[in-house]
Amino acid sequence: MxxxxxxxxxxxxxxxxxxxxxxxxxxxxxxxxxxxxxxxxxxxxxxxxxxxxxxxxxxxxxxxxxxxxxxxxxxxxxxxxxxxxxxxxxxxxxxxxxxxxxxxxxxxxxxxxxxxxxxxxxxxxTTAFFGVKGASEFSLALDTVSQAERFRKRLIAACMRAEHQVHEPVESGPGTSPTSTEPRIQVAIVGGGATGVELSAELRNTAQVLSAYGLHKLDPRHDVGIVLIEAGPRILPALQERVSTATAELLTKLGVKLMIGETVAEVAPGMIRTASGKTVRADLTVWAAGIKxxxxxxxxxxxxxxxxxxxxxxxxxxxxxxxxxxxxxxxxxxxxxxxxxxxxxxxxxxxxxxxxxxxxxxxxxENKPLPEFTYRDFGSLVSLGHFSAVGNLMGGVIGGNMLIEGLFARFMYMSLYRLHIAALHGYARMVLDTFAHWLRRTTLPRVKLH
The missing domain is CATH 3.50.50.60 (FAD/NAD(P)-binding domain)
Incomplete structure (x- = not known):
């Protein structure tokens, strides 16, 4: 055979x-x-x-x-x-x-x-670190389940520790309140592609859930800071500009700080240095800047x-x-x-x-000539967790190009995974798997707490 x-x-x-x-x-x-x-x-x-x-x-x-x-x-x-x-x-x-x-x-x-x-x-x-000093040693990639689980556990531990640390107010600057403080914990995500954008939104939801379940008493919006650093002129550079703009607006509403046009020059314990000379505090650093x-x-x-x-x-x-x-x-x-x-x-x-x-x-x-592959771009979707989703549908889906966001985009995003399950098990088992997953979610917290 x-x-x-x-x-x-x-x-x-x-x-x-x-x-x-x-x-x-x-x-x-x-x-x-x-x-x-x-x-x-x-x-x-x-x-x-x-x-x-x-x-x-x-x-x-x-x-x-x-x-x-x-x-x-x-x-x-x-x-x-x-x-x-x-x-x-x-x-x-x-x-x-x-x-x-x-x-x-x-x-x-x-x-x-x-x-x-x-x-x-x-x-x-795999993740490409592009030879940036300290990137592979002091930041976490998300290539495998074990790496993702490691970051999750470190995030929970950092939040629990930060609750009991003495936090002093910082000096006020132009446009800030004299009593303003830095976040008790700050997560820096390097790379404004789909992975970085989706993770930043999911983390905002995680901070809220961890607080609701009493794992920490930090303010999930002001005490847990999220910084997204992108070297290019906009996030989601591979997608259309209007998708990028809509996503940036949604992330800003979620309290995610965007640093656009900033190239990371060095990653060190607790901080990131950019090529422009800026220093960014980073209790946890995720590297999602590219692949190889x-x-x-x-x-x-x-x-x-x-x-x-x-x-x-x-x-x-x-x-x-x-x-x-x-x-x-x-x-x-x-x-x-x-x-x-x-x-x-x-x-x-x-x-x-x-x-x-x-x-x-x-x-x-059958010893016949092989056909040639033609890629069809059906658009892209980016999940912003439980808050929203954004993307564009193209080509064979609608016969044109349309920006979508909100509940409909969220539904379309979730359907992508279900289509993958259908390809592996068939549509009948996919429907049963979806129902079983929904039943499990009714008896579990929205975020894994341990």
């Missing part, structure tokens, strides 16, 4: 492995074309990455949303192998997985080699990468030098005809590419 290996269980990789398993697994397709499908990921569970800012803010319990890869493999006819991609032998069509250790550092799984006929790489992206592809991609047996470390692919999503290797999602530099830039690193792009590859790989099995 033809051997498909999908490396990376993110939004695109897991959807593709699931649908390949449903179509080609021997016990599911006894009378048709059969194939062996294997999914590889370093972690044992999957969570939709756009939800990590909610995990960091405590508004989502990751353990109720995680999906076990082994269970998904059992249900949909593919095999799961845990481990990091550490090497590739293109001549022999073989990849190497690293050793997996348990929580105590003991070997759980040895290093292994897997053979493939078609390899699909979908290992996503994992470093391993530049070490894979001569596969070409761009300056961000992404695999350079053709419109068929095949790599430039090897027709047997495909790439999708954030780790792929895919041409976008009619645009100066490549297909953007968004969940909707990964979903579209997974759907495209299901058809393209079927053509490959």
């Amino acid at each position: 033809h051997r498909f290996i999908v490396v990376g269980g993110g939004a695109g990789g897991l959807e593709l492995a699931t649908r390949l398993g449903d179509r080609y697994a021997p016990h599911k397709n006894k009378g048709g074309v059969q194939a062996q499908v294997t999914l590889v990921d370093r972690n044992p569970t999957h969570i939709w990455k756009p939800l990590l800012h909610e995990v960091a803010a405590g508004s989502m319990d990751p353990f109720t949303q995680e999906l076990e890869y082994a269970a998904q493999a059992r249900w949909h006819g593919f095999e799961f192998q845990q481990g990091d991609l550490t090497g590739l032998d293109r001549a022999n069509k073989r990849l190497t997985l690293g050793t997996v250790l348990d929580d105590d550092g003991a070997e759980l799984l040895p290093a292994r080699e897997l053979e493939y006929d078609t390899l699909i790489i979908a290992i996503g992206s 592809a994992p470093a391993i991609l530049s070490e894979l047996d001569g596969l070409p990468v761009n300056r961000l470390g992404q695999l350079i692919v053709r419109r068929t999503l095949q790599t430039e030098v090897d027709d047997n290797i495909f790439a999708l999602g954030d780790c792929a530099a895919c041409p976008w005809p009619g645009n100066e830039r490549n297909v953007p690193p968004r969940a909707q792009a990964a979903h579209q590419q997974a759907s495209f590859l299901l058809k393209a790989l079927a053509a490959r099995l």
